Amino acid sequence: MTNYQHYESTVDQVYRSILQEVSRPWHIQHQPALAGADQAQQAVALVSPRGTVCQRITLPSQSAQHLWPDNSSVSQLVTEYVVRGAARLAPLRQSAFRNNFPHWLERCLQQLHFLIDSKDKLLSVMKDPLFPFPSNVKVGGTYLPCWVWYQEEDKMTVSVIDRRTGQFAEPRNVAPTQLVDRERWLGAQVIDSVEESIDTIQHYVNELIEGQKQREFDEPKLMDAITNPCASTLSPVMSVALTMVVVAGFFITFKWLLGF
Structure with missing residues (x-):
């Protein structure tokens, strides 16, 4: 088995394992606007049955109600999309991708909304099992870590990842030739085992939960x-x-x- 095949096998097993743990549907909550916030924008949270915010999205109010109606259930396609990305991220040890994990768990769907305002197109993108996936893209002569969201005609839509903070840059369209050869690139990476990858996801999920508990903690009188x-x-x-x-x-x- 090549290193690339090892990666693909690991991702498949991690994906199936994690998906079993999030089998209960998330639901949508529209968050109240903060004082001084733009009233034309609506903060949307996708919340697990345990109360954990699994994704945060900010959209124009009208779009938010159309795409993510308040108090409705989240499509299984959305859950699968987020888990699929996490499973593809977990076996990679590069610091840029590890730093990106918290942002993936809370903000990955926001990246799609920079480009997509149609519910049908959004679900169509999420249905494609080839996407999303981590990669490297050549920008200005340098290969940078990125996420590849989808392909449209002869362009690939990607978001570069800040190596230090792990944050997403706004999506851009690039030629497919700007992406690194995925099989060769993954073949040269150190790939974690299935158990290590699952532990990695659980670690960052636990960090997410603890971080939200701290943010919600009210200072005592x-x-x-x-x-x-x-x-x-x-x-x-x-x-x-x-x-x-x-x-x-x-x-x-x-x-x-x-x-x-």
């Missing part, structure tokens, strides 16, 4: 900190303020007891 300080976490400013109040109260009480 001052009275919570006074009555139960061990269970409370205050910001540095509030901590200093509380300390000053306690110290001032101590000296006022001390002076009163001494009769000053």
Whole structure:
């Protein structure tokens, strides 16, 4: 078995394994607009049955309601698309692709919406089992890590990945000849095993869940900190303020007891 065949076999097994774990459908939630946010834009979250936000998308309000109606179920095609990409990403050890994992798990669908505003076309792209896949694209004489989203006529639509942060650049159309020969490229990579790849996905999913829990954690009120300080976490400013109040109260009480 060649290294390329090993990669393809690993991806197939990882995909089937992870897909079994996300068999229950996600649902769509339209998020309330933040103060000062553009009211013409709608933040959309695709949420798992456990409450984890699996994708975040921002669209014009009218498009959001058409493409992702509030409180509706997410098509299985969408879940399969996200899992397919994660399975193709997981066996690769290159730091750029590892850094991209958190962005894939929350923002990959946003990339499609930079180019697609038709529900039929969106589902058509997701149906194609050849896409998406990680690759390298030649830009300005240098090969850069990227995601390939779909092919249209004689153009491939790709998003370059920032090597350091893993963030997506906006999609662009390139000639197929600008992409690295995929079989040769994967043949030269260190490919993780099925078990290692599944562990990688689970690691980044757990990070995603923990990160969302921290973002949703409400800072305790001052009275919570006074009555139960061990269970409370205050910001540095509030901590200093509380300390000053306690110290001032101590000296006022001390002076009163001494009769000053």
